[in-house]
Amino acid sequence: AQSVTQLGSHVSVSEGALVLLRCNYSSSVPPYLFWYVQYPNQGLQLLLKYTTGATLVKGINGFEAEFKKSETSFHLTKPAAHMSDAAEYFCAVSDIRDDKIIFGKGTRLHILP
């Protein structure tokens, strides 16, 4: 069965600093990987996704993630944090044979002024 592990339920970074949110997955076949963001009292919206092809994926709001098969990882990064990035971020996994998407427990990102 597929699973997703997000390391760190809370991450704090200073405004302008690098954002790194960690995600490791478990899948017996090549995965489809997603990052979603949730702002307070809202639903989730897609930041970026990896299905096939280029392993470095760029998303909205300056975020990007790199699929590393050897490390079973799909970490989310942003070079310089902005106050508006404060939100909860979810990593999710699916695959070509699957019929559902499984989410991690989420990481709440705090931006320090």
Next chain:
Amino acid sequence: IAGITQAPTSQILAAGRRMTLRCTQDMRHNAMYWYRQDLGLGLRLIHYSNTAGTTGKGEVPDGYSVSRANTDDFPLTLASAVPSQTSVYFCASSLQGNTEAFFGQGTRLTVV
């Protein structure tokens, strides 16, 4: 505006009562999902449907039922609500079962 509509946005429900959460999408997506979101537990899949007429159980299906009579609607029913079902419920849809999902705004349910 295309998207997913959930109703109600919030509800306080007495334990033991029956409740149906509604979800409608107008994107002609084949797959639909119900998740619950609880602090510290992230999103957990309750039930899903890959196409009209079929449904499947997710990670936490007990106490919930769904139906998919047509492409657009995917209601979630709590037959006899219990306090542990207090949560925020999100409906989502995707073109296929493994492609990116689009989410509704959520229903905040409190069972007392």
